[in-house]
Amino acid sequence: MALRGGLPTESGAVGVEGPRLVEEALRSASPVRAVLFSESGERHHARLAQYLDRREVSIPILRTTDRLFEGIADTEQPQGVAALVIPRSFSFDDISRSPSSTAAPLIVVLAGVQDPGNVGTILRTASAFGATAAVASPSGQSGTANPFAPKSLRASAGAALHLPLLTGMALPILLAQFRATGIQSLASSSRESAENDQPLFAPWEVDWCQPVALLIGNEGSGLPEEIERSADARIRIPMSSSVESLNAAAAAAVLFYEAARQRSSLA
Amino acid sequence: MALRGGLPTESGAVGVEGPRLVEEALRSASPVRAVLFSESGERHHARLAQYLDRREVSIPILRTTDRLFEGIADTEQPQGVAALVIPRSFSFDDISRSPSSTAAPLIVVLAGVQDPGNVGTILRTASAFGATAAVASPSGQSGTANPFAPKSLRASAGAALHLPLLTGMALPILLAQFRATGIQSLASSSRESAENDQPLFAPWEVDWCQPVALLIGNEGSGLPEEIERSADARIRIPMSSSVESLNAAAAAAVLFYEAARQRSSLA
Secondary structure: OOOOOOOOOOOOOEEEEOHHHHHHHHHOOOOEEEEEEEOHHHHHHHHHHHHHOOOOOOOOEEEEOHHHHHHHOOOOOOOOEEEEEOOOOOOHHHHHOOOOOOOOOEEEEEEOOOOHHHHHHHHHHHHHOOOOEEEEEOEOOEOOOOOOOHHHHHHHOOHHHHOOEEEOOOHHHHHHHHHHOOOEEEEEOOOOOOOOOOOEEOHHHOOOOOOEEEEEOEOOOEOOHHHHHHOOEEEOOOOOOOOOOOOHHHHHHHHHHHHHHHHHOOO | OOOOOOOOOOOOOEEEEOHHHHHHHHHOOOOEEEEEEEOHHHHHHHHHHHHHOOOOOOOOEEEEOHHHHHHHOOOOOOOOEEEEEOOOOOOHHHHHOOOOOOOOOEEEEEEOOOOHHHHHHHHHHHHHOOOOEEEEEOEOOEOOOOOOOHHHHHHHOOHHHHOOEEEOOOHHHHHHHHHHOOOEEEEEOOOOOOOOOOOEEOHHHOOOOOOEEEEEOEOOOEOOHHHHHHOOEEEOOOOOOOOOOOOHHHHHHHHHHHHHHHHHOOO
16 A cells, blocks of 8 residues: 555555545545554544444455554655555546536536646535536546545545546536536636737626536636637636736635625525 | 845834835835945836836935845845835724725734735735725734735735824723724634624625624734724624634635625615
């Protein structure tokens, strides 16, 4: 079992470290293949016992020395508890479905977000504001950081294990699928409007109560132009000066806040 | 002239480094005492010439070797241009005044924000969403990072030099002054509502078109309880789970976005 480095392993499993993430993994619907405690990590056993001691599950519990644990841990100050999790895989049908009869789909699409900390923070924020699913797609020159990489998982505080997450679908196909299923695709844009371009909407000019997918692009270059053009609408957060911009995580917080604000009036 | 480390110097001057910040300093109303170019920094002279070559100002221009510049620079990869600026000082009357006949004051109060990067980012975001002034106050156990420290200035992209900024006033006195001048004080809260407490409002339940001061507390502990109680209202960004919270900079972005959204309908 190697926790360090890129994930998932050949078996499709990812390692998660620390009592909070292990608890999130055990609470999620993702299968947990094993839980590992180091000697000093034993102190976290009580917190996790309610998930480990259920009759209907039998999760192998491994024990190791502190020294061995440090050798396989990804963090600098390992807390002595880790789990090996199989992230569930989701189809387009899974992520485009309404999770309940009252909430329309609200999907976050990571399209070229390269920093794993941003990927995790955006998933966490979107989830906390009521996102129903997520997509991680490569975009033009820039890939999206792996949502299950250690840094992404930590920044997501486990949201990557809870949100239905679709990976590996190319953006043009994704947009066509959204159109076919009646989901509005919204491109988060940092470009000034140009002639003959689609109009730019302020976040509050868009109806977030309908089924919506929000596309968030690369930290530096944003979304590829052709993707912005193929989306149903472009959104830009109005700021007093055109040179100003929010970082990717703060912009996502503002946009999902707007969705939550509009949806709260329906609840 | 020492750019490194805590600022301002005895003379009240602060050092700013790099072509972008030096340009912001020259564009601001703050007096610039000197501009320093290293040999390799000369290439930035053309960009700054329009500010340096005006007849009505005479700013001493100093030249130095690259090696000497590196010795006094605060950044790891100095860009060879720096300026010595005297931040203007502002009174309570200055910051509580409406800057125009159409816009009511919208004041950001940093109350115990300890990370200089957060201080700068919050000032930049608030300013881009239309904040009219700022206050940096110590709060309980925790001071607020100096808005003119090098890291704050860089993160603020110069907003700390443009926004009228009041420093050093204790929070209880500040709140009393806001009350006396008809400015609503809003406490950004991360606490769950407790019995007998003031109610918590969602950001959209508050009228941001009136004169408003938004108080933002420490990254870990938030605002002191007695300050939250003395404010006119407490605001909390609703999230699906009570354990979730936004980081200080993202929360500020959401709240100032809400102010801008409401005010835009008046414009």
